[in-house]
Amino acid sequence: MSQTELTRGGGPRSAAPTPGRRLLRPSGLLRSEIVLTFRRWRTLALLGVLVAVPALVGIAVKIETGDDGSGGGSGGGGPAFITQVTNNGLFLVFTALAATLPFFLPMAVGVIAGDSVAGEAGAGTLRYLLVAPAGRTRLLLAKFVSVAVFCIAATLVVALSALAVGALLFPLGDVTLLSGTSVPLAQGLLRALAIALVVAASLLGLAAIGLFVSTLTNSGIAAMATTVGLLITVQILDQIPQLDAVHPYLFPHHWLSFADLLRDPVLWEPVWRNLGLQALYVAVFGSAAWARFTARDVTA
Numbered sequence: 001m002s003q004t005e006l007t008r009g010g011g012p013r014s015a016a017p018t019p020g021r022r023l024l025r026p027s028g029l030l031r032s033e034i035v036l037t038f039r040r041w042r043t044l045a046l047l048g049v050l051v052a053v054p055a056l057v058g059i060a061v062k063i064e065t066g067d068d069g070s071g072g073g074s075g076g077g078g079p080a081f082i083t084q085v086t087n088n089g090l091f092l093v094f095t096a097l098a099a100t101l102p103f104f105l106p107m108a109v110g111v112i113a114g115d116s117v118a119g120e121a122g123a124g125t126l127r128y129l130l131v132a133p134a135g136r137t138r139l140l141l142a143k144f145v146s147v148a149v150f151c152i153a154a155t156l157v158v159a160l161s162a163l164a165v166g167a168l169l170f171p172l173g174d175v176t177l178l179s180g181t182s183v184p185l186a187q188g189l190l191r192a193l194a195i196a197l198v199v200a201a202s203l204l205g206l207a208a209i210g211l212f213v214s215t216l217t218n219s220g221i222a223a224m225a226t227t228v229g230l231l232i233t234v235q236i237l238d239q240i241p242q243l244d245a246v247h248p249y250l251f252p253h254h255w256l257s258f259a260d261l262l263r264d265p266v267l268w269e270p271v272w273r274n275l276g277l278q279a280l281y282v283a284v285f286g287s288a289a290w291a292r293f294t295a296r297d298v299t300a
Contacts, residue, residue: 029138033146037112043150046108047157053104054096054162061085061092062169081259088173089166090185093192094262096162097155097199101255105154106231109203112150113210114227116143117293119220136294140211144286147207148200155200159192181264191261198258202274205251205281206231212289215296248273251281 037043065086081098084091097105117140120126129139166172175188183191210227217223231252237243238250247253254274260267 030142033142037146050157051161055165058165089170092166093159093162110227111224113147113207114224115220117214118217118223121218122220151203152200155196159196177262179263195258202255205278208282208285212285215289215292
């Protein structure tokens with residue numbers, strides 16, 4: 001068993017590294033963080049929920065519309081794409097992303113980001129990680145990149161689950177865009193991939209906020225709860241008409257701009273506005289996390 005496995009995998013504390021010994025090579029630090037993130041039961045449970053949501057949406061639409069593809073599925077509320085699902089299963093991808101983006105996807109990211117540093121401190125492994133020659137800055141960067149990888153993985157899990165269920169329950173074919181233009185299925189799949197990547201990038205602002213919150217406490221549960229609580233609070237503020245002056249500056253406000261990738265020509269301005277806002281949040285809260293973490297007294 002390696003030194004890393006002893007300290008991060010629950011082995012005896014007596015095997016703690018002494019100053020000057022290599023705990024992790026800098027090149028292996030990121031790989032270690034990503035592997036650790038994805039082999040936790042909490043991460044697997046969150047991904048399992050994200051797999052289930054598109055399946056439930058697809059089954060509900062199939063039951064509602066019936067075998068002939070007609071019914072009440074086009075009425076009522078719900079994501080705008082849901083009326084197209086029965087005609088083309090690929091639209092279940094867009095529907096699932098629109099349905100999970102307000103809560104399920106960001107909640108999962110908030111949990112992972114909030115636990116990233118605080119969880120290590122609470123488990124007593126953070127001080128051992130800081131013995132590595134990478135130092136605090138590279139460790140914090142590795143934490144953020146691992147959360148960003150989770151953002152991509154979680155979004156792709158939703159998209160792939162929706163694609164599989166859509167192909168199983170509904171026909172696939174040429175895609176009619178929101179502008180009325182029809183494109184081949186292959187181009188529709190490329191647009192679906194681009195939309196999934198934009199959705200993943202849309203979650204980076206929240207990831208940076210969660211990372212900052214995680215540097216403020218030694219309790220992983222407190223950091224996760226605070227991050228998710230902030231997410232809910234900001235989304236409530238985004239729905240209050242009297243605060244419309246600040247809405248464009250709230251990180252979830254432009255999340256659904258990915259729909260503009262389904263137009264011909266693509267309306268890039270809302271998409272770039274969203275990505276630019278996320279980059280601003282990453283810069284501000286990433287810098288705050290770095291300032292806090294590099295000056296923090298680590299005793300656990």
